Amino acid sequence: MERHEALEIVQKQLTDHRYQHTLGVMETAIALAKQYGADEKKAELAAIFHDYAKFRPKEEMKRIILEQNMPNDLLLHNTELWHAPVGAYLVQTEVGINDEAILNAIRYHTSGRSDMTLLEKIIYIADYIEPGRIFPGVEEVRELAKHDLDEALIQALKNTIQFLLKKNQPIYPTTIETYNALMMKKK
Numbered sequence: 001m002e003r004h005e006a007l008e009i010v011q012k013q014l015t016d017h018r019y020q021h022t023l024g025v026m027e028t029a030i031a032l033a034k035q036y037g038a039d040e041k042k043a044e045l046a047a048i049f050h051d052y053a054k055f056r057p058k059e060e061m062k063r064i065i066l067e068q069n070m071p072n073d074l075l076l077h078n079t080e081l082w083h084a085p086v087g088a089y090l091v092q093t094e095v096g097i098n099d100e101a102i103l104n105a106i107r108y109h110t111s112g113r114s115d116m117t118l119l120e121k122i123i124y125i126a127d128y129i130e131p132g133r134i135f136p137g138v139e140e141v142r143e144l145a146k147h148d149l150d151e152a153l154i155q156a157l158k159n160t161i162q163f164l165l166k167k168n169q170p171i172y173p174t175t176i177e178t179y180n181a182l183m184m185k186k187k
């Protein structure tokens with residue numbers, strides 16, 4: 001699928017602000033794919049569609065999680081986590097993208113998972129550091145991403161977990177698993 005076609009499809013699903021974010025993720029993901037030797041076309045498509053389900057009604061997302069036998073513990077956690085796996089499903093069924101590598105990059109862009117592929121890491125980080133992002137700690141992750149993708153990922157996860165702790169929010173187990181897997185792989 002060509003970029004302009006993909007962008008036209010996703011623009012209809014998003015607010016203007018979220019569409020601008022998506023363009024930032026796309027540019028960042030392509031640059032990271034070039035630098036780290038991932039498939040640039042897959043990075044482009046995964047980035048374009050990563051937030052496809054962001055504005056679906058919660059009722060619809062809940063129904064899809066149940067009907068498609070997605071991890072049930074999602075329903076106990078913040079609804080913000082739902083758009084990633086539901087997005088992967090809708091991008092396959094509504095847009096017709098069947099590439100598992102792309103769909104997994106969408107599916108795991110919010111929580112990560114243990115043993116993430118290069119493409120999954122790139123989408124996770126690009127989502128975090130695209131030029132429109134301005135929260136505390138983002139600059140440090142941008143710097144790390146220039147040299148070491150895993151270090152950037154660890155720092156992004158640390159920031160996210162710390163942010164959730166500060167807000168007195170529960171932490172989704174997969175987020176912790178992602179962090180642990182990366183820490184235990186470090187020498």
Ligand code: GDP
Binds near residue numbers: 051084111175
């Ligand atoms: P966005 O869709 O571009 O805004 O970014 P993400 O999909 O990465 O994240 C969406 C939201 O999920 C953010 O506000 C994160 O703080 C939140 N989030 C990420 N991981 C967790 C988690 O483990 N638990 C909870 N409660 N929220 C999380």
Ligand code: FE
Binds near residue numbers: 050051083084109110
């Ligand atoms: Fe997202």
Ligand code: FE
Binds near residue numbers: 109124127128
């Ligand atoms: Fe993210």
Ligand code: FE
Binds near residue numbers: 021025051127
């Ligand atoms: Fe995003």
